[in-house]
Structure formats: structure tokens, C-alpha cells
Amino acid sequence: MAPSKTEERLARENRERxxxxxxxxxxHEYRAxxxxxxxxxxxxxLVVVAAAVTAGQLVYFSTGPGAPSATSTPAPTExxxxxxxxAGANTGDVPDAGLxxxxxxxxxxxxxxxxxxxxxxxxxxxxxxxxFVSLSQGGFYDGVSCHRLTNEGLYVLQCGDPDGTGSGxxxxxxGPVENAPADNVYPAGTLAMARQQDNGYSMGSQFFIxxxxxxxxxxxxxxxxxxxxxTSGLDELKAQVVDAGITDGATxxxxxxPVAIENITVQ
Numbered sequence: 001m002a003p004s005k006t007e008e009r010l011a012r013e014n015r016e017r018x019x020x021x022x023x024x025x026x027x028h029e030y031r032a033x034x035x036x037x038x039x040x041x042x043x044x045x046l047v048v049v050a051a052a053v054t055a056g057q058l059v060y061f062s063t064g065p066g067a068p069s070a071t072s073t074p075a076p077t078e079x080x081x082x083x084x085x086x087a088g089a090n091t092g093d094v095p096d097a098g099l100x101x102x103x104x105x106x107x108x109x110x111x112x113x114x115x116x117x118x119x120x121x122x123x124x125x126x127x128x129x130x131x132f133v134s135l136s137q138g139g140f141y142d143g144v145s146c147h148r149l150t151n152e153g154l155y156v157l158q159c160g161d162p163d164g165t166g167s168g169x170x171x172x173x174x175g176p177v178e179n180a181p182a183d184n185v186y187p188a189g190t191l192a193m194a195r196q197q198d199n200g201y202s203m204g205s206q207f208f209i210x211x212x213x214x215x216x217x218x219x220x221x222x223x224x225x226x227x228x229x230x231t232s233g234l235d236e237l238k239a240q241v242v243d244a245g246i247t248d249g250a251t252x253x254x255x256x257x258p259v260a261i262e263n264i265t266v267q
Contacts (some may be wrong), residue, residue: 185215
């Protein structure tokens with residue numbers, strides 16, 4: 001018996017329902033697989049971003065300016081150059097320590113038009129003074145910036161980096177630490193050499209001027225080499241440079257106004 005029109009219609013509707021069901025099921029499976037794939041991609045992206053952030057923090061806090069130090073206040077450090085000198089060894093063409101002649105050298109350091117009277121002691125710090133005298137007489141410091149000022153706990157103006165970044169130097173490095181104060185107190189007017197944390201053989205051209213009494217704890221390399229002192233002009237330096245503050249109102253960073261050494265004469 002031939003199927004009636006009603007049976008044909010029902011059969012056709014059943015086929016359409018089955019076809020629609022299969023289509024919905026295929027779409028559901030596709031969406032489920034896509035959600036799984038998208039979740040995997042999002043998870044991988046999150047891991048990559050987290051790893052990049054962690055790596056960036058490690059690089060910044062291990063080598064950048066403001067690196068954590070063992071002292072309660074940030075030390076006047078030099079940022080590590082691309083080739084860090086080995087502990088206990090001079091590198092490059094370091095001036096002969098005999099140049100200091102075992103005597104006191106007097107002179108003038110002019111910063112932003114302010115003449116600072118200075119004296120450096122070649123008997124107390126022969127290697128550091130020999131280097132400082134050699135660089136000064138050779139014009140190395142002429143026009144070099146003072147790139148760092150601090151005003152909380154540590155009261156120094158740091159100068160002598162030809163790059164102005166905190167990582168520049170004269171192409172040589174030397175040590176060890178000389179003439180560091182036994183009590184870790186650096187009186188106002190002290191001239192001392194900056195160096196890398198825990199590395200007594202990383203001194204180059206960077207030095208700092210202490211403008212208020214500062215206690216600066218020693219690290220594994222000792223204290224900081226004291227070259228000598230400012231004998232006049234410190235009050236004017238404070239009034240014209242220090243009192244102008246630090247960029248963005250910080251307590252440690254570039255001076256708010258451009259600061260540079262015009263020249264240093266010693267004899």
C-alpha cells in the first residue's frame with residue numbers, strides 16, 4: 001500500500017528535525033572545542049606575560065639604578081658596566097699610584113658657576129688621588145654632569161659620569177678601598193669615590209660630595225674611599241643646587257635643575 005500524504009509529511013518533518021538536530025550538535029561541538037582552544041591560548045598568554053614581567057623586575061632590581069643595598073640608605077653606587085671587573089683586580093690603564101706624591105693637593109672645582117675650594121690627600125688615598133688628579137689635569141671632568149642627588153638619610157651630590165647615566169667611567173677601574181672612616185660617618189664637605197656595591201675594585205671617575213653629615217654603612221668591600229674635602233663654597237652649592245630639589249620631588253634621582261662640572265684644577 002502506498003504511503004498516505006499524512007505519512008509522507010510526517011516522514012519529511014522527521015528528516016528535517018533530524019537534520020536540524022545534527023546541525024545543532026555539530027555547532028555545539030565546534031563551540032566547545034573553540035572554548036577549550038581559547039582557554040589554552042589565554043592561559044599560555046598569561047604565563048608569557050607573567051614571565052616577562054618577572055624577568056623585567058629581576059633585571060631592574062639587580063642592575064638598575066636604585067638597586068637594593070645592604071645599608072639602610074641607598075649607597076652612592078655606580079651601576080655595573082657591561083664588563084664588571086673581577087674582584088681584587090684593577091682593569092684598564094689605571095694611573096700610577098705614585099702620581100699622588102704622598103701629599104695634599106689643593107684646587108678648585110667649579111659646578112654651575114660655583115667655585116668650590118677642594119683639597120685631596122695623596123698620602124691617605126694614593127691610588128684614588130692619583131686617578132682624580134690625572135683625570136682633572138687631563139680635562140676629563142670638564143662639562144661632565146652631576147647626575148644624582150639624594151636628600152633623605154644620604155645627603156650627597158654624585159658627579160663624574162661622562163654618560164650621565166650612572167654607569168659611565170674613564171675606561172679603567174681600580175681598588176681597593178682607601179681611607180674609609182672607621183665609624184662610617186662622612187662629615188659635610190667630604191669628597192669620596194663612588195663604586196659598585198660589594199666591589200672594592202670598581203672605582204673609576206664617579207665621586208660624591210657630602211653636603212650634610214651622613215652615616216653610610218660599610219658592605220663586604222668596606223666603606224667608601226675618602227679623597228679629601230671641600231674647603232669653601234659648600235653653602236653656596238647647597239643654596240643653588242641642593243635646595244632646588246630632585247626631579248619629580250623624589251628623594252633620590254637627577255637634580256631638578258641641570259648640574260655640571262665646568263672644570264677641576266689641582267696643584
